[in-house]
Amino acid sequence: NAGVTQTPKFQVLKTGQSMTLQCAQDMNHNSMYWYRQDPGMGLRLIYYSASEGTTDKGEVPNGYNVSRLNKREFSLRLESAAPSQTSVYFCASSDIGTEQYFGPGTRLTVT
């Protein structure tokens, strides 16, 4: 039982490049979330998927897109990376109204 897994662990991009962050959970949770964590800003919600087949914007969605591929997988795409997107990205999953379980994070640097 791996919980929530994320790939890659580290990534360096140049401004304008694109990439997809992958997330998978094996807890049969309905809901999945993408956060970014920046020093002094705490965890901020980018996008979430309350259930398979639905996605919604969170607090900071600009510059990102998401895909809920199936119940297990939720990906985050940066179409044209900017230095302001340098951050640590966390994926989480939960059942509605219960605690969220987080992955180990992806550390992204955009130069």
Place this chain on the structure above:
Amino acid sequence: EDQVTQSPEALRLQEGESSSLNCSYTVSGLRGLFWYRQDPGKGPEFLFTLYSAGEEKEKERLKATLTKKESFLHITAPKPEDSATYLCAVQGPGNTGKLIFGQGTTLQVKP
């Protein structure tokens, strides 16, 4: 606007010196308050959920309490391995499961 404020930002304790971390919140219709622990370079790890004023939860040296405006995380006789950042989050009304996080309190326990 829903908001979570944690204090202090940083706390240094000697081993065995008990203290409390504060989480003040403003949310229209609290569905749950969550405490997480985060070690450097890792994802947040779930500790407790509190649902209503007066509720208390305990785990080893940690005890979480909840009032209508704030939550406390009491640490009794801490050990160096309790050193981490402690995050508080609230879930408001609706069925999205979205959390609003505070900025965290970084605890250092010296031997």
